Amino acid sequence: MRIDLHTHSRASDGTDTPAELVRAAAQAGLDVVAITDHDTADGWVEAATAAADAGITLVPGMEISTGHRGRSVHLLAYLPDPTSPPLADELTRVLAGRESRVPEMVERLRRLGIEISTDDVSAAAHGAAATGRPHIADALVTLGVVADRTEAFDRYLGAGRPAYVNRYAVPLELAVQLVGEAGGVSVVAHPWGRGGLGRPDEATLAHLHDVGLAGIEVDHQDHDPATRELLRAMARDIGLVATGSSDYHGTGKVDHDLGCNTTAPEEYERLMELARGAAARSDRVTPVVTSGPATGTA
Ligand SMILES: [Zn+2]
Ligand SMILES: [Zn+2]
Numbered sequence: 001m002r003i004d005l006h007t008h009s010r011a012s013d014g015t016d017t018p019a020e021l022v023r024a025a026a027q028a029g030l031d032v033v034a035i036t037d038h039d040t041a042d043g044w045v046e047a048a049t050a051a052a053d054a055g056i057t058l059v060p061g062m063e064i065s066t067g068h069r070g071r072s073v074h075l076l077a078y079l080p081d082p083t084s085p086p087l088a089d090e091l092t093r094v095l096a097g098r099e100s101r102v103p104e105m106v107e108r109l110r111r112l113g114i115e116i117s118t119d120d121v122s123a124a125a126h127g128a129a130a131t132g133r134p135h136i137a138d139a140l141v142t143l144g145v146v147a148d149r150t151e152a153f154d155r156y157l158g159a160g161r162p163a164y165v166n167r168y169a170v171p172l173e174l175a176v177q178l179v180g181e182a183g184g185v186s187v188v189a190h191p192w193g194r195g196g197l198g199r200p201d202e203a204t205l206a207h208l209h210d211v212g213l214a215g216i217e218v219d220h221q222d223h224d225p226a227t228r229e230l231l232r233a234m235a236r237d238i239g240l241v242a243t244g245s246s247d248y249h250g251t252g253k254v255d256h257d258l259g260c261n262t263t264a265p266e267e268y269e270r271l272m273e274l275a276r277g278a279a280a281r282s283d284r285v286t287p288v289v290t291s292g293p294a295t296g297t298a
Contacts, residue, residue: 193222
């Protein structure tokens with residue numbers, strides 16, 4: 001069983017359509033893939049249809065933009081009802097903040113003497129549900145201002161860089177709570193990478209576990225081997241599920257190939273068990289895990 005629980009499609013900042021993403025996951029030899037676009041469930045239906053055809057199990061999820069103690073933290077949410085009103089309201093706030101941020105950042109780039117327009121960003125977004133910094137980065141690449149997304153973030157778009165504009169993020173503990181009320185489970189993405197918790201002590205993670213956090217992403221390209229072992233030990237001590245995933249973005253992010261990190265089957269089963277419990281406790285109709293026909297390669 002090869003399980004990858006963190007991937008992006010064109011519904012946010014990946015470069016594959018949801019169907020292409022699912023087919024690529026099947027081709028990469030994965031048995032289970034989760035689609036986790038930023039702050040949206042927009043890719044779920046297309047991905048589920050493709051999963052049934054491709055013979056791969058699809059877990060619907062999303063990566064929520066949250067904030068904790070002044071830091072930006074990415075929270076993976078699996079199987080919540082995205083129409084649960086308090087969760088949907090927060091996601092709307094995040095997406096609205098991101099939309100207004102793009103014109104503000106474009107204006108700052110123009111003041112820096114770069115000939116870029118919001119139309120350039122829209123063109124780079126290929127009809128994505130929400131345009132964001134990665135699309136501004138792609139526009140800068142197309143315009144020949146920078147060589148790739150990394151250079152765009154390092155020079156202009158990253159926190160503290162000259163075109164950076166802050167935006168709304170859901171308070172982390174509130175997000176964990178709202179995902180639970182929506183019948184889903186949450187996992188902190190790349191806790192020691194960019195968009196992570198910083199250097200979390202065990203007490204912080206234990207507290208988050210107390211408020212309903214199900215797990216932490218241990219195996220991620222942002223974590224070196226020593227960090228992974230430390231996080232794995234903390235997860236074990238606290239009783240958090242330890243996941244592993246690629247954070248695939250198609251051609252939008254190098255060194256994040258599908259299946260480059262995977263989640264152990266027993267950890268996946270624990271996570272799904274917690275999700276079933278959360279779904280049973282909530283009054284929402286939660287989404288289902290889609291399984292395709294047997295591929296005969298089990
Ligand atoms: Zn992330
Ligand atoms: Zn991600």
